[in-house]
Amino acid sequence: MKRLGFLLGAGLALLLAACGGQMGGKPLSPAVAVPEGPRVTPYPDWKSGNADFECRQAVVTFDGAYKIDPPTSGTYPLDTYGHQVTVNFSPDGRYVDWSSNLAIAAVIVKGGPGANVYLYDPPATSGIGLRSPDHPTSGQIPAISHVAFCWEYRLSAEKTAETRYTRQYYWEIHKMGDRSELTLSAGQVFPVNYQVRVAVSRFEERDFAVRGTITLRNNTPIPFVVQSVSDLVSPDMPASVDCGPLPRTLEPGQSLSCTYQAPLPNKEARTNTATATYVRQGQERLRQVSATAPVTFGEPTKVVDGQVEVFDDRYPYGPLGSVAAGEAPKTFAYTLNVGPYPCGNQDTSYLFTNTASLRTNTTGSTATSSWTVQVRVPACAQGCTLTQGYWKTHTKYGPAKPRNSTWDRVGPKGEDTDFYRSNQTYYQVLWTPPSGGNPYYQLAHQFIAAKLNQLNGAATPPAVAEALTWAEGFFSAYTPSGPFSRTLTHQARTYASILAQYNEGYLGPGPCSE
Numbered sequence: 001m002k003r004l005g006f007l008l009g010a011g012l013a014l015l016l017a018a019c020g021g022q023m024g025g026k027p028l029s030p031a032v033a034v035p036e037g038p039r040v041t042p043y044p045d046w047k048s049g050n051a052d053f054e055c056r057q058a059v060v061t062f063d064g065a066y067k068i069d070p071p072t073s074g075t076y077p078l079d080t081y082g083h084q085v086t087v088n089f090s091p092d093g094r095y096v097d098w099s100s101n102l103a104i105a106a107v108i109v110k111g112g113p114g115a116n117v118y119l120y121d122p123p124a125t126s127g128i129g130l131r132s133p134d135h136p137t138s139g140q141i142p143a144i145s146h147v148a149f150c151w152e153y154r155l156s157a158e159k160t161a162e163t164r165y166t167r168q169y170y171w172e173i174h175k176m177g178d179r180s181e182l183t184l185s186a187g188q189v190f191p192v193n194y195q196v197r198v199a200v201s202r203f204e205e206r207d208f209a210v211r212g213t214i215t216l217r218n219n220t221p222i223p224f225v226v227q228s229v230s231d232l233v234s235p236d237m238p239a240s241v242d243c244g245p246l247p248r249t250l251e252p253g254q255s256l257s258c259t260y261q262a263p264l265p266n267k268e269a270r271t272n273t274a275t276a277t278y279v280r281q282g283q284e285r286l287r288q289v290s291a292t293a294p295v296t297f298g299e300p301t302k303v304v305d306g307q308v309e310v311f312d313d314r315y316p317y318g319p320l321g322s323v324a325a326g327e328a329p330k331t332f333a334y335t336l337n338v339g340p341y342p343c344g345n346q347d348t349s350y351l352f353t354n355t356a357s358l359r360t361n362t363t364g365s366t367a368t369s370s371w372t373v374q375v376r377v378p379a380c381a382q383g384c385t386l387t388q389g390y391w392k393t394h395t396k397y398g399p400a401k402p403r404n405s406t407w408d409r410v411g412p413k414g415e416d417t418d419f420y421r422s423n424q425t426y427y428q429v430l431w432t433p434p435s436g437g438n439p440y441y442q443l444a445h446q447f448i449a450a451k452l453n454q455l456n457g458a459a460t461p462p463a464v465a466e467a468l469t470w471a472e473g474f475f476s477a478y479t480p481s482g483p484f485s486r487t488l489t490h491q492a493r494t495y496a497s498i499l500a501q502y503n504e505g506y507l508g509p510g511p512c513s514e
Contacts, residue, residue, distance in 0.1 A: 037127075038107075038118040038120045038124070039118075039119045039121070040116055040117070040119075041117045042114060042115075042116050043057075043116075043117060043133075044136055045113055045114065046113065048145075048146070050065075051065035051066050051148050052065050054108050055106065055150035058108055058119075060105055060119070061152055062105060062106070062150040062151060063151060063152050063220070063221075064151050064153065066085070067146055067147070067149075068087060068146060068147045068148075068149075069146030070145075071089050071096070071146060071147060072089070073088045073089050078102055079221075081220060081221070081253075082101070084101060085098055085099070086099050087147065093144055094131055094141045094143055094144060095131050095144075096109065096130045096131070096147055097128045098126060098130070098147075098149075099125060099126040099127075100125050100126070100149070102151055103120075103122070103124065103152075104120060104125065105119070105120055105121075105152050106118060106120065106149075107120075107130060107149055107150075108148040108149075108150070109130045109131060109132050109144055110132060110144065110145045110147070110148075111131070111133075111141070111142035111144045111145050112132060112133075112136075112145075113135075113136065114136070115133070116132055116133050123151065123152065123154070130147075131144070132144055132145075154220070154287060154289060155216050155217065155220075155224050155226075155278055155287075155289045156219060157216050157274060157291035158214075158291050159212060159213065159274045160293060161210055161211075161272045161295050162210065162211055162212050163208075163209070163267070163295060163298070163301075164207070164209045164210070164211065164302070165207055165208045165300055165301060166206050166207040166301070166302040166304060167204070167300035167303055167304070167306075168203060168205075169200050169304070169306055170202050170204070170305070171199070171201060171328075171358055171365075172200075172201040173198050173356055173357065173358045174199075174369050175194065175355075175356040175369040177192045177195075177373060179192045179373055179513070180372070181373065181513075182338060182373055182376070182513040183510070183512050183513045184340075184341060184376070184384075184513060185343070185378070185383050185384050185457050185458065186380060186383070186457050187339075187340040187341075187342075187405075187456075187457075188339050188341075189337045189339040189402055190337065190338045190513055191335045191338075191401070192336055192337075192338050192373055193334075193335050194312070194333070194335070194336060194371065195331055195332070195333050196312065196320060196332045197330070198310055198323050198332075198358055199329035200328045207263075208263065208267050210261070210272060210295050211259070211260060211261035211262070212259070212260060212272070212293065214276075215256070215257050216229070216250065216258075216289070217255045218250040218251065218252055218253065218254050222252065223251050223252065223280070224278050224279065224281060225248070225250075225278060225280075226249075226256055226277075226278045227246065227277045227278055227279065228246060228277045229241050229243050229258050229274065229276045230275050231262070231272065231274045231275075232272070232273050232275075233270050233272050234270045234271040237262055237264065239262030239272075240260060240262065241259070241260045241274075242259050242260070243256060244258075249281060258274075260274070264295075267297035269294065269295065270295040272295050273292045274290065275289070276288065276289050304362045305360035305361060305365065306325045307322055307324045308322065308323050308359060308360050309322050310323060310356065311358070311359070312354060312355070312356045312357075313354055314354040315334065315336070336354065337402065338373055338375060341375060342377070343377050343380035344377075345379055345380065347377065347378050349374060349375065349376055349377075350374075350375040352373040353370055353372040355368050355369070355370040356368065356369050356370070378509055378510070382458070382459045382509040383456065383457035384458055384505070384509050384511060384512035385450075385458045385503050385505055385508060385509065385510070385511055386449070386453060387503050387504055388446060388448070388449035390449075390514050391404070391407075391449045392431060395407060396414070396415065397415070404456075406452050406456045407426075409455045410426055410451070410455070411426070413425070419448075419475070420475035421475070421476070421479045422444075423479075424480075426448055429441065429444050430444075430445060430448050439484055439489045439492035439493055440478065440480045440484070440492070441480065442493060443471055443495060443496040446496045446503060447468065447471045447496075449503045450467070450468060450502055451468065458508060458509050459508060461508050463498055464498060467495040467499050467502075470491070471492075471495055471499070
């Protein structure tokens with residue numbers, strides 16, 4: 001042990017002796033108020049003897065005594081019940097610190113002709129900087145010759161504190177699609193993209209409580225009678241305690257275990273203190289022993305509706321998935337096909353409504369959110385048109401899905417049917433760019449789209465029908481390499497423009513949704 005600690009203890013002891021003999025029984029830090037400690041009584045002429053004799057001389061009520069002589073640092077057994085004391089003497093032998101697992105009522109420090117008696121009330125388990133009184137002639141602190149410990153046996157107490165509370169989650173769901181209106185031709189299928197967002201709207205915490213055990217142990221040779229046990233949660237909330245029938249006698253080596261529980265208003269940090277009142281068997285003087293434990297809350301011990309299962313009533317593959325509270329918010333993205341619908345003698349409207357829902361895992365609570373797409377299907381005689389870009393991508397080669405089955409009506413091989421004298425298929429011609437402004441491909445692209453629109457049920461105004469007839473004669477007579485006169489090139493581009501207006505909905509029945 002460093003001498004500085006002993007000098008601090010010694011200086012403190014001298015200061016307290018000058019102020020009435022009070023000295024702390026715990027280590028002190030600079031600039032910290034001195035805690036209340038033992039009462040120090042100096043005996044200038046001390047009569048040495050065995051430990052029992054010296055404790056009686058100190059006028060101490062005690063059950064046991066132990067004397068360390070000569071003063072040697074170390075750990076010493078106090079009895080056969082596992083109690084011991086550890087002492088550390090300063091290098092100059094004038095100061096001693098001590099600690100014990102048994103509450104000590106008095107410590108006698110002998111040095112020179114006198115002794116200091118340190119009386120602890122209530123009994124303590126440690127002390128620092130203890131010393132003998134000044135020498136009466138020299139005024140110096142004599143070296144310690146021996147130390148005696150006096151104790152009165154008491155019950156010991158310990159306790160646990162286990163917190164509990166419930167957390168319940170409340171959920172919300174929101175569904176939206178990337179389309180709310182569509183115009184479809186008869187038999188057309190259109191993919192709509194959806195997103196469903198699931199989140200925790202709030203959570204509620206309740207049923208706060210603390211519970212635990214209070215254990216009283218009689219690690220002494222004396223029987224004690226436990227009269228009562230109480231438990232208090234700060235600031236002033238009593239707990240219900242169950243110890244079985246009381247009073248109860250605890251023989252040496254026996255223990256008593258009690259349970260307690262208390263509801264709490266919230267999960268603020270608190271202190272929980274258990275107090276037992278008892279007497280020595282055959283005596284009436286009441287004694288008390290206490291034990292404390294912190295009341296702190298962590299994660300909830302019970303979770304209600306901590307997870308949900310998410311569904312869509314039109315999703316063909318089962319649930320969309322599950323979401324735990326720790327994963328929320330979470331968004332599910334998926335695609336559903338709208339259509340096909342039949343056409344009628346006049347424009348027909350349809351509503352495509354689908355509903356996403358969630359179901360909680362504990363209470364089975366549900367929440368829903370719907371999205372509606374309003375679909376217009378033109379009259380059978382009218383239909384609607386789609387652009388060449390649509391027809392290029394909705395083939396069996398993709399990339400868009402689903403394939404439009406109208407391609408099957410072009411010819412026996414669908415999009416792989418030979419296109420007139422081009423030595424290419426319809427699909428290949430549609431994907432061949434008109435390099436250098438080639439009028440053949442400029443017209444062919446719009447012609448193929450217009451034919452598919454016509455086959456798909458779109459009405460063809462006279463100007464469009466004329467353009468289609470002229471184009472069929474053109475493709476029957478020419479190949480992509482021509483040659484094309486200026487007049488022929490002009491005619492091909494003119495009819496290509498008419499067909500483009502038709503395909504894009506500026507001429508004829510109007511555009512379908514893509």
